[in-house]
Amino acid sequence: MEETAKKPTSTAVSARSSHNGGGEDLAHLFNAPEIKKVLNSDVAINALLSRLKQSLLTCEEFMKFIRKKYVFEEEHVQELSKQYKHFFNVDGSTYSSLKKMIHEVLGFDGKMAQVKQSYITALQKMYSEISSLLLTMTKLRKSVKENSKRLEKDVSDAIHSAEKAQSRYNSLCQDWDKLRMTDPTKTRLTLRGSKTTKEQEEELLRKIDNADLEYKQKVDHSNSLRNTFITKERPRIVQELKDLILEVDTAMTIQLQKYTIWTENLILNTGVTISPLDSTKSMKSFAGSVSNERDLYGFLNKYNQTGKHSLLINKNLIPVSYKKHPSMNHGQKNKSPPKFAVDPSRNSIPKRMISTHNESPFLSSSNNAAAVPGANSNSATPSLNTNKQLPPTMGSSISSTNTAAGAMSPSSSIVTSDTTSSITKTLDPGNNSPQIPEELINSLDSDRPISHIQTNNNMPPGVQKNFKTFGVPLESLIEFEQDMVPAIVRQCIYVIDKFGLDQEGIYRKSANVLDVSKLKEEIDKDPxxxxxxxxxxxxxxxxxxxxxxxxxxxxxxxxxxVLPKALSSEIKVCLQIEDPTTRKNFMHGLIYNLPDAQYWTLRALVFHLKRVLAHEAQNRMNLRALCIIWGPTIAPANPDDANDVNFQIMAMEVLLEVSDQAFEPE
Structure with a gap:
C-alpha cells in the first residue's frame, strides 16, 4: 500500500475517478483554471497538507467506531450464546408446551449469535485494514511535509543570503560616494598608517568589486533554487499530496461500502434465520404452537395416573359423622334455643363495596329479614310505611325509655306480633322482633332518623349499656355496632348534610364547650x-x-x-414528591392499605367534606380552611417535628385531591 501511495499509477487514479460520482470520470475537474490557479500558488502545499490531515482524522474516527462496534458485538454474541441455555431447560417430564416453545424460541438466539459471528469477523478485518491505511498514510504525509519544508527552507535561505549581499554591496557603494566628495589632499589615519584619498579609493573599489561578485552569485543561486522549486519540486509535491488524499478517501469509501454490505447481510441472514424460506419452522410458528388448554389438561390428568389417586383426597378435610353416644340416647333434655342470634346479612362486612351515603345513615333500603331462607311466610308482621320502616337488626328492639326525646308519648306502647301465629324456625331475629304500629310511626318527626343502636334490652352477651363511644379505637366501635362506619359519624354527617351545608363557617365556628361536653357524656353513658x-x-x-x-x-x-401514626414516615415521603400524579398515586396506595374501620370512616368523612366544599359560595369554607381545621385531627404529626402543622394540612389537601381516585364512589 505504501508503494502504491508513493507512486500512484494512472490505473489507480482512473479507478478512483470512476469510483467517485457513480462511474463518471471527474479527473478533468482538476484542470479547471480556478483549480490550477490554486495548485500553482504558494499556498497549494499547505492547503493540501491540511486537507490530507482531515482525511486521516476521518479515517481515525471511523476506525475507532469500527473497533468499539466489533468489541460490543463480540461481547453481546458471547453473552447471548451462553445465557439463553440456562433458561427453560426442558426434560422428559415437562407437560407445558408453553415452556417447550419458549425453549425453542430462545434457541433462535443461539442461531442469531452464529450469524452475527461472521459480521464480527468482517468488522475485525475492516478495523485491521483501516488501521494499516492510517499508519501508512500518516508516515507518507510526514515524509512529504518534511521534504517540502526542507526545499522551501533552502530557497528561503538563499534569498536571505542574497539580500544580505545586496545590503553589503549597497553600503560599500554609499561609502564610495562619500569618499569622492572629500578633499583629495586630506589623509586618513588608520591602524596601518595614514592613507591618502587615492589610496582609500583604490581599496574601496576592490571591496566593491568583491561584494558585487558575491552579490551576483547569491542572486543567481537563489533564483536558480526558486525556479527549480516552482517548476519541478512544488508541482511534484502537489501531485503527490493530491494522489494521497484521493487514495485515502477512496479507500475509506470502499470500507464504508463494505460496512453497509456486511450490515445488510447481517440483517438479511438474521431474517432468514428467524423466518426461513424452506420447511424449517420459524420463530413465529413455534410461538403459535402453544396449546394452553392441552397443557392444563395434561397437568390435571396426571393425578389420574396409577399410584396418585390418594392425592385426590385430603384426609384433613374428611368430615366426622355425628353419632350420639349410646349412654345418652335416653337422657336427652330439651334445650332452649339461644337467646341471641346473628343475622349474617346484617353483620357481614364486605370489603370496600358498600356506600354509606343514604338519605339517613340509619335507614336501610329493604327489609333484610325478607331474604332469609327458612322464614315462615305465615308469620308476616304488619306492613309499615316505606319511609318509616325499621329494618330488623341484630337483637334490636325499641322501648319507650330508649326512643328519641319527644318522639313518643309516655303512654305509647309497642304492639307485638300475633301470639297465635306459628313459631318461626329461623335465625333471623327480624322475624320475631317487636314492630311499631303504623299510627305510632306516622306520629314521629319525619326529619329525625331512626337509630339502629342496640339497647341493653337485647344486646349480645357481655356488652354493657354504658359502652363508651369517645376515646375508643375505631375497630372496637365498629365491632360493637356491627357496621362499616361508627354511628356517631354517620349521624353527625347526616345532620350537617341536611341542615348545615349552606351554613356559614360550618366547622370553623365552634359550639359552647359545656354543651359539647354534656352531649358527649350522654352518648358515652348510652350509645x-x-x-x-x-x-x-x-x-x-x-x-x-x-x-x-x-x-x-x-x-x-x-x-x-384515622391516618395512623405508623404511616407518618410514608406520608412525609408522599408530600416530598413533586409530580402531582405520582404524589396522588402514592397516597392512593397508603389509603388502600388502611384497615377497614379507618378506610370506611375516612371515606365517609372525606366525601362529606367534599360536599361542604361544593357549597363554598354559601358556607365560605374553601379547601384551605377545611384542611387547616381537619388536617391536625385526621393526619399524624410530622415524625421529625411534632409542631409542624403544615405537614398535616398538606396531607389533608392531598387526601381530598385523591378521594375520587382512592375511594369507592358513593
Missing amino acids: ANISMIVPSKPHSDSDIYLVGSLLKTFFASLPDS
Missing part, C-alpha cells in the same frame, strides 16, 4: 343517646355548630388518628 344529635324543630344555627364540634371532638379523641 342510644346518639339520637339526641338530631336537632328538634325548629332548629337554630347553634344546634348545627354543636353537631360539627361533636364530630371534631370524636375524631380528636381517638387513640390513634
